[in-house]
Amino acid sequence: MAWFAFYLLSLLWATAGTSTQTRSSCSVPSAQQPLVDGIQVLMENSVTASSYPNPSILIAMNLAGAYNVEAQELLTHKLTASDAADLTIGQLALTIMALTSSCQDPENEVSSLQSQMENWAPSSSNAEATAFYGPSLAILALCQKNPEATLTTAVRFAKTLLANSSPFNVDTGAVATLALTCMYNKISVGSGESYRALFGQVLKDIVENISTRIKDNGIIGDIYSTGLAMQALSVTPEQPDKEWDCQKTMDTILYETEQGKFKNPMSIAQILPSLKGKTYLDVPQVTCSTVVVLEEAERKNPTFKFETTMTSWGPVVSSINSIAENVNHKTYWEFLSGKTPLNEGVADYIPFDHEHITANFTQY
Structure with missing residues (x-):
């Protein structure tokens, strides 16, 4: 029997896991799920070759479970190719989380963000609350990649927040809550x-x-800040004295969605994770198929190449490093976990952390 093997997968940057445990649970009634699906499709359809590569959209798409795989791949590739030097601290942090949620390894972006945050300081002791929005995202992104290395920066950030006397901002407060909850x-x-x-x-x-x-109807701040605030209140270890009625907030958001308030792709990206029962803390737990991990292996190792062929069962790997399957010779690429053949196709199989998968060129 002819065979040739590649050992592919010990690099998994996102692992299978459960959603962040929420403190106040609420959900979308099944009758209104098509409404949520509709705005997700609207958001995903905004991704085109000429559109701005918005990392918030990719994060929302991956947390919700993308419907438009082509849009997902296009946005991932555009963000991978973006120049970190052109991004603000907040944009860089969102890009790191977006790429992480797509099972990419944003190593260079993380190093850049770490350097920037080591030198970060507010412009004054009473800086505008919005000045803390980007740094909050940075602490969150760095916490998810390396909390130990982020601790000193996070402590300095937390002390600065305590000392700041500027008026409160819901969006900034929500993101800061997610960041410090991650560290906590x-x-x-x-x-x-x-x-x-x-x-x-x-x-x-x-x-x-x-x-x-x-507010009395459940909206937090304004309608467009409510999505991030819902994330924050659902995960914080420190609950407010006033009990939050999550379902009332959810019901009002669904009503406003029905009224057409969420048409802008960015506004959808902000609310969609909460509608799907997810938060930004779930980014490291997003699962990816074997195909995605193969794409990451190809990106990290220029000598590794693979091709797929579409079948009625989805894509199959037809060639690796120019060694292609051949029907006449009855050869094909077989994927195994350890010594066990995968029982699902590469588009469906979800690898687990540190799993070793072998691609074996063999005969049937």
Whole structure:
């Protein structure tokens, strides 16, 4: 039997996992799910060759589960090719999370963001609250990649937030909550109580401020800040004194969606994760198919190339490094996990973390 093997997969930048545990659960009624699906399709259809590569859209697409795979791949490739030097701190952080959610390894972008945040400081002791929005995203993105290396920067950021006296901003507060919740959750109980106490204190102050912006109909701040605020309130370890009625917020958002309030792709990207029961903390848990991991292997190793052929069962790998299947010779590429053949196609099989998958060129 003719055979030739490639050992492909020990690089998995996103692993299978469950969604972030929420403190106040709510969901979209099944009768209104088509409404949510409709705005997701509208958002995904905004991705074209000429459109601005918006990382928030890719994050939302991956957290929700993309319907338009071509748009997903196009946006991933456009963000991969973007120049980090042209991006603000916030844009760079979102790009890192977007690429991570697409199972890419944004190593260069992470290094750049780490360097920028090591030198970051607000312009004054009472800087506008919006000045903390980008840095909050940066702490969140860096926490998800390397929380230990981010700790010193996160502590300095948290202390700066405590000392700042500018008027509160819901969007900034929500993203800061997600960032510091990530750091809080990464610290083992008993090994960093002073850090947990600091992050907990800041989180308590922020979520209390967010809770005072909850209107009688459930909207938090305004309709377009509600999506991020829902994420924040659903995951924070420090709950506000005023109980939040998540379902009331969800019902109002669905009503406003029905009224056509969410037509702009960016506004959809902000609300969609909450409608799908996800938050930005779920970015590292997004799962990717074997095809995606093959694409990442190809990107990281220029000597590795593969091709696929579309069949009624979806794409199959037909060639690796110019060694192609041949019907006349009864040869094909077989994929195995360890010594066990995969029971799903490469478009459907979801690898687990540190799994070793072999591509074996063999005969049937």
